[in-house]
Amino acid sequence: MDPVEQMRENWRRKAKEVGKNFVAPRASEIDARGEFSWEIVEEFARHGFLRLLIPKQYGGEEGDITSFCIIVEELARYCASSALLVVVQAVGTMPVALGGSEELKERVLPHLAKKKGLICFCLTEPEFGSDAASIRTKAILEGDSYRINGRKCFITNGGVSDFYTVFTTTQPDRRIEGITGFVIEKGTPGLSVGKIEEKMGIRGSNTAEVILDDVRVPIRQRIGEEGVGWWLMMRTLNRSRPAIGAMAVGVAQGAIDYLIQYGQQRDWFVKKEVPSPSLLEIVEMMVEVEASRAIVYKSAQMMDEKAKGIPVQMFSAMAKYFASDIAMKVTTNAVQMLHWEGLTARHPLERMMRDAKVIQIFEGTNQIQRAVVAHTLLKGK
Known part of the structure; x- marks a missing residue:
C-alpha cells in the first residue's frame, strides 16, 4: 500500500x-x-x-x-x-x-x-437562498477598514463559532465580480447571532442567523483581493460537495447496516424463498449506495489530482445531489420495511430519514446542483 x-x-x-x-x-x-x-x-x-x-x-x-x-x-x-x-x-x-x-x-x-477554534461559512441570505450571485450584504471601504451590513441565515455553527468567513458585495453592479470575502472574529462590535433554527433533521448542528450591523473589519481581514470572493466560494464548494455526498452515503449505509442487523435478529432472511424478498430489497438499496459512493470518490479523486480539462464542478454537483437523493430513497424504504416500528424513535431509521432530507437541501439545493450540471453540459458543447 x-x-x-x-x-x-x-x-x-x-x-x-x-x-x-x-x-x-x-x-x-x-x-x-x-x-x-x-x-x-x-x-x-x-x-x-x-x-x-x-x-x-x-x-x-x-x-x-x-x-x-x-x-x-x-x-x-x-x-x-x-x-x-x-x-x-x-x-x-x-x-x-x-x-x-x-x-x-x-x-x-x-x-x-x-486551540480547537471553530469557524463557519456565511453565504446564504434571507432573500436569495441558494442564489449566491445575488448577495446583498454590503462591505464599504472607509479608510483602512470596511463597514459591513447585512444578514446571513441558516448558517451552520453560526451561534458557536470563533471566526466567521463572510461573503459580501463590495461592488454590487458587478455581480459575481463584485463579491469579496472577509474573516470576522467573534466579539467584533456589530456582529451578533439572531434566531437559532429548530430543524426537522440534523438537529444536533447549530443553525443560526448571523447579523452584521455596521461591523468594522480591517483590510487585513479581507480574503484575497476585492472581487475574488466568487471564485473562492466556488473552489470551496467544489471541494465540499463531495463530502456532503459522502455524508449522504454514510447515512444510507448506516440505514442498511441497521436493517440487516434488525432482520437477522428477527429471522427475516430465514425463508423458504432463497433469497428472501426482504433481502432482495436490501440488495437493491446497496447497489444504489455503491453507485453513490463511486461518484463521490470519483469527484474527490479529481480534486486531489487537480484534474485539468475536466469540469470538476459538474462531478462535484452530481456527487452531492445523486448521493443525497439515494440516501432519501434508502432511508424512506428502510422506515417502510419496519412498518409502524420504523416510525418510532426506538430505531434510528426515522432520524436517518429526516437527516437525509436536510442533506438534499443544504450546501446548495439539489435543484441548484442539477442546474450546475446542465449549465456545464451546455457550456461544454
Whole structure:
C-alpha cells in the first residue's frame, strides 16, 4: 500500500473507531435534545478531524479531499449532525487557506488547528437562498477598514463559532465580480447571532442567523483581493460537495447496516424463498449506495489530482445531489420495511430519514446542483 493509501486507511480506521465507540452512543440523545455537542468538538479536535485540511505549517494535518470524504462517511453512519461538524469546519477554513494573505493565515489557521477554534461559512441570505450571485450584504471601504451590513441565515455553527468567513458585495453592479470575502472574529462590535433554527433533521448542528450591523473589519481581514470572493466560494464548494455526498452515503449505509442487523435478529432472511424478498430489497438499496459512493470518490479523486480539462464542478454537483437523493430513497424504504416500528424513535431509521432530507437541501439545493450540471453540459458543447 502506497503512503497516500495508507494515510487514507489510517483516517478511515480512526473515524470508524470514533464513530462506533464515541458518536454512536450519543447520536440519539443529540437528535432528541437538538443541541450542539461540545463533547463531540473535543473528541474530533483530539483526533485531528477539525484541522484536517489546514496545512501542516499552521498546525494542521494537510489531508486530502478523499480523506475528508472518508472521515465524513464513517461518522455519518452513526450521526449526520456530528459528521457535519467536520464538513463545516473545512468549508469555513478553505477560503482562508486557498486565498488568504499570509498574515491572515497566520492569524486564523493556527487558532483553529491548535486551540480547537471553530469557524463557519456565511453565504446564504434571507432573500436569495441558494442564489449566491445575488448577495446583498454590503462591505464599504472607509479608510483602512470596511463597514459591513447585512444578514446571513441558516448558517451552520453560526451561534458557536470563533471566526466567521463572510461573503459580501463590495461592488454590487458587478455581480459575481463584485463579491469579496472577509474573516470576522467573534466579539467584533456589530456582529451578533439572531434566531437559532429548530430543524426537522440534523438537529444536533447549530443553525443560526448571523447579523452584521455596521461591523468594522480591517483590510487585513479581507480574503484575497476585492472581487475574488466568487471564485473562492466556488473552489470551496467544489471541494465540499463531495463530502456532503459522502455524508449522504454514510447515512444510507448506516440505514442498511441497521436493517440487516434488525432482520437477522428477527429471522427475516430465514425463508423458504432463497433469497428472501426482504433481502432482495436490501440488495437493491446497496447497489444504489455503491453507485453513490463511486461518484463521490470519483469527484474527490479529481480534486486531489487537480484534474485539468475536466469540469470538476459538474462531478462535484452530481456527487452531492445523486448521493443525497439515494440516501432519501434508502432511508424512506428502510422506515417502510419496519412498518409502524420504523416510525418510532426506538430505531434510528426515522432520524436517518429526516437527516437525509436536510442533506438534499443544504450546501446548495439539489435543484441548484442539477442546474450546475446542465449549465456545464451546455457550456461544454
